[in-house]
Amino acid sequence: xxxxxxxxxxxxxxxxxxxxxxxxxxxxxxxxxxxxxxxxxxxxxxxxxxxxxxxxxxxxxxxxxxxxxxxxxxxxxxxxxxxxxxxxxxxxxxxxxxxxxxxxxxxxxxxxxxxxxxxxxxxxxxxxxxxxxxxxxxxxxxxxxxxxxxxxxxxxxxxxxxxxxxxxxxxxxxxxxxxxxxxxxxxxxxxxxxxxxxxxxxxxxxxxxxxxxxxxxxxxxxxxxxxxxxxxxxxxxxxxxxxxxxxxxxxxxxxxxxxxxxxxxxxxxxxxxxxxxxxxxxxxxxxxxxxxxxxxxxxxxxxxxxxxxxxxxxxxxxxxxxxxxxxxxxxxxxxxxxxxxxxxxxxx
Amino acid sequence: xxxxxxxxxxxxxxxxxxxxxxxxxxxxxxxxxxxxxxxxxxxxxxxxxxxxxxxxxxxxxxxxxxxxxxxxxxxxxxxxxxxxxxxxxxxxxxxxxxxxxxxxxxxxxxxxxxxxxxxxxxxxxxxxxxxxxxxxxxxxxxxxxxxxxxxxxxxxxxxxxxxxxxxxxxxxxxxxxxxxxxxxxxxxxxxxxxxxxxxxxxxxxxxxxxxxxxxxxxxxxxxxxxxxxxxxxxxxxxxxxxxxxxxxxxxxxxxxxxxxxxxxxxxxxxxxxxxxxxxxxxxxxxxxxxxxxxxxxxxxxxxxxxxxxxxxxxxxxxxxxxxxxxxxxxxxxxxxxxxxxxxxxxxx
DNA sequence: TATTGACGCGGGAACGTTCCCGCACAAGCA
DNA sequence: TGCTTGTGCGGGAACGTTCCCGCGTCAATA
Numbered sequence: 001x002x003x004x005x006x007x008x009x010x011x012x013x014x015x016x017x018x019x020x021x022x023x024x025x026x027x028x029x030x031x032x033x034x035x036x037x038x039x040x041x042x043x044x045x046x047x048x049x050x051x052x053x054x055x056x057x058x059x060x061x062x063x064x065x066x067x068x069x070x071x072x073x074x075x076x077x078x079x080x081x082x083x084x085x086x087x088x089x090x091x092x093x094x095x096x097x098x099x100x101x102x103x104x105x106x107x108x109x110x111x112x113x114x115x116x117x118x119x120x121x122x123x124x125x126x127x128x129x130x131x132x133x134x135x136x137x138x139x140x141x142x143x144x145x146x147x148x149x150x151x152x153x154x155x156x157x158x159x160x161x162x163x164x165x166x167x168x169x170x171x172x173x174x175x176x177x178x179x180x181x182x183x184x185x186x187x188x189x190x191x192x193x194x195x196x197x198x199x200x201x202x203x204x205x206x207x208x209x210x211x212x213x214x215x216x217x218x219x220x221x222x223x224x225x226x227x228x229x230x231x232x233x234x235x236x237x238x239x240x241x242x243x244x245x246x247x248x249x250x251x252x253x254x255x256x257x258x259x260x261x262x263x264x265x266x267x268x269x270x271x272x273x274x275x276x277x278x279x280x281x282x283x284x285x286x287x288x289x290x291x292x293x294x295x296x297x298x299x300x301x302x303x304x305x306x307x308x309x310x311x312x313x314x315x316x317x318x319x320x321x322x323x324x325x326x327x328x329x330x331x332x333x334x335x336x337x338x339x340x341x342x343x344x345x346x347x348x
Numbered sequence: 349x350x351x352x353x354x355x356x357x358x359x360x361x362x363x364x365x366x367x368x369x370x371x372x373x374x375x376x377x378x379x380x381x382x383x384x385x386x387x388x389x390x391x392x393x394x395x396x397x398x399x400x401x402x403x404x405x406x407x408x409x410x411x412x413x414x415x416x417x418x419x420x421x422x423x424x425x426x427x428x429x430x431x432x433x434x435x436x437x438x439x440x441x442x443x444x445x446x447x448x449x450x451x452x453x454x455x456x457x458x459x460x461x462x463x464x465x466x467x468x469x470x471x472x473x474x475x476x477x478x479x480x481x482x483x484x485x486x487x488x489x490x491x492x493x494x495x496x497x498x499x500x501x502x503x504x505x506x507x508x509x510x511x512x513x514x515x516x517x518x519x520x521x522x523x524x525x526x527x528x529x530x531x532x533x534x535x536x537x538x539x540x541x542x543x544x545x546x547x548x549x550x551x552x553x554x555x556x557x558x559x560x561x562x563x564x565x566x567x568x569x570x571x572x573x574x575x576x577x578x579x580x581x582x583x584x585x586x587x588x589x590x591x592x593x594x595x596x597x598x599x600x601x602x603x604x605x606x607x608x609x610x611x612x613x614x615x616x617x618x619x620x621x622x623x624x625x626x627x628x629x630x631x632x633x634x635x636x637x638x639x640x641x642x643x644x645x646x647x648x649x650x651x652x653x654x655x656x657x658x659x660x661x662x663x664x665x666x667x668x669x670x671x672x673x674x675x676x677x678x679x680x681x682x683x684x685x686x687x688x689x690x691x692x693x694x695x696x
Numbered sequence: 697t698a699t700t701g702a703c704g705c706g707g708g709a710a711c712g713t714t715c716c717c718g719c720a721c722a723a724g725c726a
Numbered sequence: 727t728g729c730t731t732g733t734g735c736g737g738g739a740a741c742g743t744t745c746c747c748g749c750g751t752c753a754a755t756a
Contacts, residue, residue: 017712029735029736030736030737032737035714035715065423066414067713069741070743076478103439118450266643295585296617
């Protein structure tokens with residue numbers, strides 16, 4: 001027994017891992033040869049290659065990932081943080097948009113050979129500084145987000161699902177807000193709507209801001225009187241209250257465009273509690289990526305923000321920039337998807 | 349200019365990172381001293397420490413995470429995979445239980461100084477073999493899950509949200525299925541239910557199996573005739589169909605216990621489509637961690653599987669095992685939580 | 697003045713892997 | 727036989743960091 005002197009410290013003796021040299025010594029070869037044998041590289045005779053592999057298998061050898069990374073110079077690890085709702089660090093998973101964005105990002109990263117590391121919403125520097133991140137995804141960044149700036153300062157390229165202008169190493173994907181909102185409004189009008197109510201939110205988010213502007217511009221063109229109910233923030237609770245408020249008005253709308261990402265079945269229930277039939281009395285379109293929208297009766301028309309597309313395009317841009325080493329910012333607009341279902345057409 | 353010969357390859361010249369030695373050379377110190385200065389260790393004069401820090405700051409030095417990991421011997425990285433629904437790798441994020449389990453696990457890991465790496469459902473060995481994982485969480489593992497076995501073979505301790513028996517290095521957290529089901533049935537009975545219908549699923553999952561057994565045992569004790577509708581798998585679509593089927597029966601139940609993790613508002617809508625009033629005509633309890641359950645009118649009574657608790661206890665067990673180096677399997681049962689709301693009491 | 701100890705800093709090994717290169721040997725050819 | 731070419735394998739540096747230890751200096755004490 002040639003037990004190495006390592007691990008001669010505490011009592012439990014935590015079973016020293018078998019290293020490449022251990023395999024080499026056991027096989028009577030050099031570590032170079034064993035490494036080549038296991039990686040399928042180098043010029044080796046079949047006999048030696050097989051012998052090395054067999055020995056490694058027998059000893060239960062597993063290469064040390066960290067050591068490989070150090071040699072390779074990259075970890076193929078992408079950090080991922082969602083910046084909305086900083087006060088409740090992980091609640092974004094409850095939003096179907098972010099849930100899908102998260103899983104689609106993980107998926108896209110993986111098909112490129114990268115893995116995703118989940119970072120908390122607030123994500124202080126020392127929470128990722130020790131991680132060998134090659135790149136980062138920052139979803140819904142704040143204005144002049146310090147997290148983005150920290151990543152860039154650390155030479156870690158970043159991609160975001162919001163337009164990010166002119167920062168070296170910062171890439172972005174975004175949706176065409178104007179086209180999306182106009183598409184919905186036109187669709188509702190074509191379905192017979194004369195008074196379209198909008199439920200939006202006060203938010204730092206560019207989305208609500210641009211959507212509101214577009215709505216007003218559209219109303220002006222059509223000489224419609226804008227009918228807006230603004231909540232303090234997105235979510236089911238506030239959205240229900242806003243809808244209640246809007247439907248209680250004397251100038252009740254005949255169509256509803258709900259931007260605030262609430263649960264579609266919940267929106268339907270809220271409307272029905274006012275004694276309204278859908279779609280006869282009220283047409284509904286809501287911004288949502290919640291699959292339950294297809295399950296109600298009638299199924300609910302949704303404007304999908306296309307998180308899957310955003311994720312895959314984002315990862316693509318990010319990795320292209322990373323692997324080319326070119327920090328010139330790139331960006332792309334992806335289309336939204338209006339899935340027309342029962343709540344916005346009366347022909348059903 | 350003493351430019352090092354590194355990076356003398358391709359054209360873009362990818363801006364060589366500044367290393368510890370670069371800072372040391374610039375500051376006229378040794379790398380040992382600079383390292384100690386930046387880490388706040390060693391015996392150094394204030395002047396030297398400040399000088400080293402200032403120089404590092406000026407050069408924009410960022411320590412190489414991988415090299416630190418190699419020295420440290422661990423990466424503080426935990427792999428995370430959900431094994432249900434292997435055919436649609438990432439769909440688990442749509443389930444509130446898994447969404448919460450995921451975020452709570454990330455949260456718990458982070459408070460212990462670990463980060464979570466998202467792995468796909470199928471997760472072949474070579475997808476994580478290159479990652480410096482210290483431990484792994486496998487949610488809803490299959491029976492004799494090969495992924496779990498691979499992790500254990502690689503000496504990576506595993507924790508699961510399902511009982512895992514007698515495998516060295518495999519730890520688990522689980523809920524008390526029997527107590528949970530009996531609790532719900534007793535609660536419904538106390539609320540006046542005489543015929544409790546159960547919507548369950550055929551699944552490899554221990555949960556449905558034990559729940560069904562418990563239900564039958566409970567019915568036998570009370571001399572109730574069991575009233576079960578079994579779906580092929582959990583989810584909204586199948587659950588709606590199962591409920592429709594059950595409510596169309598001549599021996600229609602006066603209470604419903606839905607195990608299949610469907611959207612609570614959707615369940616309510618399905619029931620109402622049969623012309624039933626809730627809770628007057630039908631009491632409802634459903635297994636769900638969906639926050640929309642609180643938003644309906646009446647709000648829906650849910651049995652929470654306590655993903656947050658499972659996650660935090662799981663991570664705790666996992667890290668205790670990891671850091672003690674003791675591979676003896678540990679396990680713990682955590683309670684479920686019956687949140688009684690409007691759909692299961694008539695006193696409202 | 698010699699001895700001790702604390703203080704301030706640096707040399708160099710170690711973490712475990714990959715890869716460049718060089719060496720020994722065999723085979724081919726003149 | 728002497729030279730070249732190719733094959734099979736190993737030595738050792740490198741990746742960038744941390745940490746053990748040792749060395750020189752200086753003040754305090756005998």
